[in-house]
Amino acid sequence: MPDDNFSAMRQSIIDGAPDTAAGLAQQAMSSGIAPIDAINLGYVPGMQAVGEQFARGQMYLPDMMASSEAMRAAMAVLDPELKKLGAERSMAGVVVLGTTKGDIHEIGKILVGTLLTAHGFRVHDLGVDVSGEKFAAQARELHADIVGVSALLTTTMRNQKSVVEALEKAGLRSQVKIMVGGAPVTRRWAEEIGADGYAKDAMSAVALARQLMAEKTQSVVAEPA
Amino acid sequence: MRPKLQLLDKALIERILGEAFQLIEDPGVRVAPYVVDLLRSAGITVKDGVAHIPEALARRLLDLAPRGFCLYDRSGRPAVRYGGDDVHFDPGSSCLNILDPETQQARPALSADLVRLVQVTEMLPQFAAQSTAMVCNDVPPEIGDWYRLLLVLWYSEKPVVTGAFSASSLHTLLELLAIESGGREALRRHPRAVFDVCPSPPLNWSEFASQNLVDLARAGVPAEIVSMPLAGATAPVTLAGSVVQHAAECISGITIHQLAQPGAPIVWGGAPAIFDMRTGKTPMGAIETAMLDVACAEVGKYLGLPTHAYMVTGDGRVIDAQVGMESGMSTVLGAMAGINMISGAGMLDFLACHSIEKLVIDAEAIASAQRLIEGIDARTESLAVSMFAQTGLSGDFLKLKETRSLFRKEQHFPSAVIDRGLASMNGTTPDILERAHQRVEELLSAYERHPLPPDREQELMAFAQREARASGLEGLPGILRTQYAHDSVS
Numbered sequence: 149m150p151d152d153n154f155s156a157m158r159q160s161i162i163d164g165a166p167d168t169a170a171g172l173a174q175q176a177m178s179s180g181i182a183p184i185d186a187i188n189l190g191y192v193p194g195m196q197a198v199g200e201q202f203a204r205g206q207m208y209l210p211d212m213m214a215s216s217e218a219m220r221a222a223m224a225v226l227d228p229e230l231k232k233l234g235a236e237r238s239m240a241g242v243v244v245l246g247t248t249k250g251d252i253h254e255i256g257k258i259l260v261g262t263l264l265t266a267h268g269f270r271v272h273d274l275g276v277d278v279s280g281e282k283f284a285a286q287a288r289e290l291h292a293d294i295v296g297v298s299a300l301l302t303t304t305m306r307n308q309k310s311v312v313e314a315l316e317k318a319g320l321r322s323q324v325k326i327m328v329g330g331a332p333v334t335r336r337w338a339e340e341i342g343a344d345g346y347a348k349d350a351m352s353a354v355a356l357a358r359q360l361m362a363e364k365t366q367s368v369v370a371e372p373a
Numbered sequence: 374m375r376p377k378l379q380l381l382d383k384a385l386i387e388r389i390l391g392e393a394f395q396l397i398e399d400p401g402v403r404v405a406p407y408v409v410d411l412l413r414s415a416g417i418t419v420k421d422g423v424a425h426i427p428e429a430l431a432r433r434l435l436d437l438a439p440r441g442f443c444l445y446d447r448s449g450r451p452a453v454r455y456g457g458d459d460v461h462f463d464p465g466s467s468c469l470n471i472l473d474p475e476t477q478q479a480r481p482a483l484s485a486d487l488v489r490l491v492q493v494t495e496m497l498p499q500f501a502a503q504s505t506a507m508v509c510n511d512v513p514p515e516i517g518d519w520y521r522l523l524l525v526l527w528y529s530e531k532p533v534v535t536g537a538f539s540a541s542s543l544h545t546l547l548e549l550l551a552i553e554s555g556g557r558e559a560l561r562r563h564p565r566a567v568f569d570v571c572p573s574p575p576l577n578w579s580e581f582a583s584q585n586l587v588d589l590a591r592a593g594v595p596a597e598i599v600s601m602p603l604a605g606a607t608a609p610v611t612l613a614g615s616v617v618q619h620a621a622e623c624i625s626g627i628t629i630h631q632l633a634q635p636g637a638p639i640v641w642g643g644a645p646a647i648f649d650m651r652t653g654k655t656p657m658g659a660i661e662t663a664m665l666d667v668a669c670a671e672v673g674k675y676l677g678l679p680t681h682a683y684m685v686t687g688d689g690r691v692i693d694a695q696v697g698m699e700s701g702m703s704t705v706l707g708a709m710a711g712i713n714m715i716s717g718a719g720m721l722d723f724l725a726c727h728s729i730e731k732l733v734i735d736a737e738a739i740a741s742a743q744r745l746i747e748g749i750d751a752r753t754e755s756l757a758v759s760m761f762a763q764t765g766l767s768g769d770f771l772k773l774k775e776t777r778s779l780f781r782k783e784q785h786f787p788s789a790v791i792d793r794g795l796a797s798m799n800g801t802t803p804d805i806l807e808r809a810h811q812r813v814e815e816l817l818s819a820y821e822r823h824p825l826p827p828d829r830e831q832e833l834m835a836f837a838q839r840e841a842r843a844s845g846l847e848g849l850p851g852i853l854r855t856q857y858a859h860d861s862v863s
Binding site for chain 2: 202208209210252253255256259302303306331332334336349350
């Protein structure tokens with residue numbers, strides 16, 4: 149019964165059970181379920197449920213990290229199958245994410261990445277202590293729609309500005325939306341450095357990313373090449 | 374008897390230290406290239422940027438660190454005594470935002486805000502020390518750290534809890550202090566400031582922090598380790614596990630520091646916190662955060678070292694009952710734990726915002742906590758019998774000479790910030806925020822600046838103007854030109 153399978157997949161994500169999630173993915177492949185269906189009808193609804201429960205304060209960070217691990221385990225099985233079929237997941241946008249130069253704090257960024265992934269974005273996490281140049285190079289290589297820059301310290305926050313400058317220098321600024329976040333960051337700071345948006349927490353980052361994608365699509369429509 | 378709070382018994386402290394010594398050897402502590410030779414010359418193995426510190430060596434170096442030291446005020450008098458169970462308070466530090474006194478909305482802090490905060494702190498005896506409390510958003514970011522200190526030195530005579538934002542800017546801050554003290558030797562003899570130095574959790578002494586430790590030790594200016602385990606995120610989720618990490622970070626920091634200059638003054642300090650599993654925030658007003666502060670300090674005290682913690686803070690965004698409750702509870706716990714320097718007063722919103730109104734409210738909590746740790750004394754030969762001998766059963770104690778001579782010692786009298794019924798005497802009852810606001814204004818109007826000796830004032834201004842100009846800043850925000858123009862180098 150595929151419906152039961154999908155529901156078990158969904159539950160394996162909510163439970164944060166990587167082995168179950170991967171096992172179900174393998175079973176699905178051997179029983180002929182299309183990988184795209186397993187993703188869209190099983191695992192993604194699981195991550196969405198996790199995101200919603202987290203936003204309501206009913207789920208906690210360690211639970212969400214476990215769900216994210218379970219999602220990764222399922223995708224490790226399903227991605228190669230998708231490739232074999234020449235199919236691709238529809239996705240909300242490509243995000244290049246990192247913590248700014250001089251800063252090694254990544255919890256906030258990981259959280260944002262997890263939730264963005266849960267909501268259909270393809271997230272490339274560059275890690276911590278990332279220079280503006282590296283952000284720009286990766287944004288170019290990965291055809292990023294959005295660059296997300298995190299900073300925890302008042303001393304490293306200013307390096308968010310150099311990411312904006314590096315993207316300008318690389319000639320990518322018009323193609324890439326920039327969002328910033330982190331404990332000391334404010335909306336006003338985001339405006340001051342010329343970023344496109346600021347999110348106060350991981351759930352707002354998802355809303356912001358969707359809004360930035362909508363703006364981006366509109367501007368593409370408005371300015372045909 | 375002095376009331377004292379203890380959360381750990383001896384057996385648990387020994388276990389904590391046992392594991393901390395274990396951690397600094399294996400997995401070891403990440404250190405920066407700046408200190409690798411120093412550590413290797415002491416026989417410590419450093420491999421792939423990780424130092425493996427043997428317990429025996431760390432213990433020998435801990436023994437070299439002084440049990441106590443003083444910070445001095447501008448006149449050279451000892452004003453803060455680190456060590457033992459002495460308790461002092463200073464405002465929270467390096468905040469980017471302030472609750473605007475008029476709107477009570479958070480906005481970026483400016484030089485004028487820091488000046489007001491320094492002046493209010495100067496007037497309040499509850500604060501033994503100043504802090505470089507805010508980053509002034511009207512000066513270029515690259516001079517943000519020393520500029521705070523300039524304003525504090527200009528407007529205050531109290532000792533200062535400060536810190537540099539980079540390895541190189543430390544020397545500008547030290548130069549300002551040396552000018553103010555009358556030279557590097559004078560600064561070493563009578564240090565006015567202690568510098569916070571923060572390891573990165575877990576167990577990582579970055580280039581900037583390593584270098585600050587070494588340079589401060591060699592300058593003879595006290596360093597204060599501010600270790601910040603976040604229980605469950607960058608440190609073990611258990612409070613005991615986080616205390617182990619805190620101890621390991623402090624011990625490894627003291628190892629670096631004492632190798633650079635044996636006997637240099639250093640503080641076992643921190644700003645540990647729990648990590649909120651719903652929001653990813655670090656609630657500074659949570660009871661578990663206060664428990665971490667107390668327990669971490671207890672381990673430092675067990676080793677006989679001076680201590681520091683980050684308390685007196687709340688997490689609400691405005692001055693409300695939550696912020697008051699959290700700040701008050703943590704103030705009392707910190708004082709009862711006998712922590713030498715307790716930083717944090719004035720701050721709210723997860724340390725993201727400062728408020729001068731909150732600072733004067735916190736000062737009342739501090740005064741109450743100070744009264745609490747004075748304890749209950751037997752001030753009279755007979756505790757009650759001789760007073761009863763005079764009054765009989767009339768209940769007329771108000772008339773007794775003992776009442777008149779002792780009530781000021783027994784009772785602490787808060788300022789008008791605390792409503793004890795006086796606030797409504799004019800027919801209206803101002804709320805706590807209005808009372809705090811009024812108190813701030815009163816303190817500011819009573820404040821008077823005491824200039825430095827003219828030669829030092831001139832040298833300080835010339836240095837500051839030169840450094841400011843190099844960053845493209847004309848003038849010195851927060852300092853009136855008329856205060857120094859007569860003797861400045863133009």
